[in-house]
Amino acid sequence: MIFKVLYQEDIxxxxxxxxTQTLYIEAESKREVRKKLADRNYNIEHVQELSEDHLAYEQQSEDFTVENL
Incomplete structure (x- = not known):
């Protein structure tokens, strides 16, 4: 699954x-997303699982890249 994460650079x-910054990450759950980002000093505001339609929409953006963690 792909998740959209909204965060501040500094906790x-x-x-x-x-x-607010945005990143996209592949994970099995919201908990796994937070675990993967734990070593970064981010103030995570929201983690959203993207549906197929929402993902297709987000992929149209030139800024769309999935983080490899």
């Missing part, structure tokens, strides 16, 4: 919409 930052 000490308060969530500010304009500074």
């Amino acid at each position: 000490s930052e308060s969530p500010v919409r304009e500074e």
